[in-house]
Amino acid sequence: MPDGIGTDHQRIDGRAKVTGGARYASDVMLGNVAHAWLVTSAIARGHITGMDEAAARAVPGVLEVFSHRNMHGAVAETEFFAKGGYVGSTIRPLESDRIWHDGQIVAMVVADTLEAAREAAFRLQVEYREEQPAAGFDAAGVEVKAASEGGFEDPEVGDADRAYGNAEVKIEAEYSTPTQHHNPIELFTTTAHWVGGKLELHEGSQFVHGLKNGVAAQLGIDPADVHVVSPFVGGAFGSRGSLTQRTALVAEAARRLGRPVKLVPTRDQGFTIATYRAETRQKVKLAAGRDGKLQALVHEGWEVTSRPDPYKVGGTATTARIYACPNVRTKVNLVHADRNTPGFMRSPPELPYMFALESAMDELAVALNMDPVELRRVNDTQREPIKGLPYSSRNLVGCLDAGAKAFGWERRNPAPRSMRQGEWLVGWGMATSIYPTHIGAATARVTLLPSGHARVQTAAHDVGTGAYTAIGLAAAEGLGVSLDKVAVELGDSDLPPAPVAGGSNTTASVCNVVMKACDEIRARRAQGQQGAIEVYAENVPEGLPPEAIGKLYQGRNALGGGLEGGKQAMAAFGAIFVEVRVHERTREVRVPRAVGAFAAGRIVSPRQAHSQLTGGMIWGIGAALHETTEIDHRTARYMNDNLSEYLVPVNADIQQLDVIMLDERDSQANPLGIKGIGELGNVGTNAAVANAVFHATGTRPRHLPVRIEQLLG
């Protein structure tokens, strides 16, 4: 069989990655490079009152100490990304003496060597006038605003409160999810280099055209003079989607010093100079008839954000639309605190909000004395309930069936605490997974040489997902050549633009435009064109305006699809089944096995898709049991900002994981029928784990992560 969409193939960049041939931004070492080291704030709110630089400047090799004293005005104010700008935080460090959050950059020392920069940074004495910060939800001084004030539409239909009042069976509960940090293994490195008035940036990015245009706006230069190089990205998970403020600072330092500057921040600095997943609190009310059919769904959320930026998680946009329910009321509130601005983190809205909904569904199943799988089946729908849009395709029921069968769900005794193995209580839980299908405007250039070799060039991003391989397979199919003849070039702002690697859109957006280019090449060949054929193609998905391409060139994303807009709702679905063991005495929770069944459109590169879904489920297990950023509420400071104490699953935590990918043909979503899968796998897994813990112990965990102390009672 020729290579193409659906071919099981190893990563085409895999060999380079395991042999060290893949050069990440942190590996880039330019000649005569100077090294930067950040100094970050020890307080969360207040002002810098003094900075004694003498000892720092006295360290041999120090070139400059950058602070608000000499950087004021250097970086222009730009809009928050959600308001049409580029930056993930509008807080401009080194702009003034003002401290907005703990760990804010207060100085950057640049020296000939890394060691000198670090030593000097340690010797810099910063004095502050501290004000009492508000760390989060319960703190005095936070400001609570309805997300609707910023234009968020709280989905609503029918009269949920009345229906809830009248219903026969109902539950009401409060849930919470913690602050979490992406912790990509590659740190937030930037190297900036000016050559003849043009800026070259080496930085791991999920959106090189956004970075290019954003930095240009911040520095007041022509975007054409910025070149971003980011062929490999050492993990991102949303943290490299919008701009962080450090890039412009490094670029400005390089400009002033007249030599390249490289910054490799520390792990703990990564907790405060980039974004993170916002902490949430949620209230859910569900009501149903005895038949299990939902009659009312009320979902309210509160989310922590920074003082200036209205970052919104807003997962009600999904939870309101997943089940057939005639009466829905939702509301999202933002709680502004003295914290750095949160942002996208893998399945930003769905991971926290689906935890609450799917836990509540499990509570409802208990109240109804109904099997939780059956409850999802009863409430399945081919139309989302808010506007009544038809799903372009939806096979949740197929996922429930396939997952339940593979897991052996029919052997479950529904009574809590009814199953055990030796000293371990055994629990089986499940949850639905959903992720909206996005597709963005994209461009690509494809070249076919007479030798039969092909080259695909597009400024898309492989953030570890396998995009190189998926895009290569699409081109192989489109051109009728084998994959080893296809060279794929990504992650460079000199290439034709592609959307942000976010919202799981890359495969759909880029494969469709690549296929368009390949179709054109094939057509020209059929017309007898000889020699190398190069085709540049643009694709504007249905529902997006033609200006979307121009915007993309300006580094602004235009993503279509999803659940809310247009004529149809588009999403991928899944069903997650989890077994937990909880020690009867000491209450450790472990996960010996899990099954995920997914219906996610046409699977382009099955091996990488399998890996994404498996990794997603592992992430979900971590979200359920391990991940949380600990905050000192007196100082609004993160306390476990290292990989030893910020817990994620280790190998020993993961045993058997099975991923089933259902065959799904969706002719409506986009020409190739591709749905995103990068974020699907971690949605619902956290709830499935928590539901399994309830089944094992009879204790309902409503606050993540589920830790021993919640289960000792």
Place this chain on the structure above:
Amino acid sequence: MRPFSYMRADAPKADAAASFLAGGTTLLDLMKLDVLRPERVADINGLALSGVRLDAHGLHLGALARMSEVADHAEVKRHYPVVAQSLMLAASPQIRNMASLGGNVLQRTRCPYFRDTSYTACNKRNPGSGCSAIGGVNRLQAVLGTSEACIAAYPGDFAQALVVLDAEVEVQGAQGRRRMRFAELHVAPGQAPQRETTLQPGDLITGFSVPAGAWTARSLYLKVRDRESYAFALASAAVALQLEGETVREVRIALGGVATVPWRAHDAEAELRGKRLDEASATRAAAAAFASAQTHGENAFKPELGRRTLVRALLQAKQMEA
């Protein structure tokens, strides 16, 4: 990090002006955090202090033996399971390959306020400044042996195996070699949390001896933690038992993750000696072990978890084939 001078020690001798460098997994970590600022670092890895030996008197461990080497040692596993397990359940394979036994027992607390110099208040780091952990993020901190000055937990695992088996530590001091009971090495914080051990400046640990005993074979280390590997103990128990039928002839208990120092639970042992070991007696022993516990908010669960951990460890030790 600050500049320091580096030298290689060529003989096992005391050096009051230097910090010894073994595996470096504690020392370098804390230097990068600016918590430790030694001016001189003496690398002791070239010294011949790495043996592991078993004989009729007991188990002899060199200070530079690596954690992994002892954890994997077949005879240690068989005759002193608590020693091997305490090492195997600690840290990660990479750290165990690097870290030495001498460095291990001297590892510093993981109290986040000790490790974060932006907090002025830490009596351990900055004597007399106060304790930020009280009223702060202290889920992992101690409930036994605390004071108003400090609640920092002793984080290590191996030390519990040493206290439970009445090991001795060998020290090369300025005045020559000496041996002392390992249980006398660490000191509870009291009013001077900055002083963590009875070592004199410059003292070099050269090794450990664990005496043979009828209880070493029926011994184990149970560690309860947030994930299956690579996590510090929320609570742990080192238990060594000598049974006659179901009756406890001798028992040794040490607790980890819950105390400011490697914690020998003599009161719990007293509850069990001469008694039948069962759920009821184990529960009484566990209650005695935590009778003096003091909690601080986030760590309020630790006495209960610690008791359950000890009961589980005792009943599991009873089931062992030894």
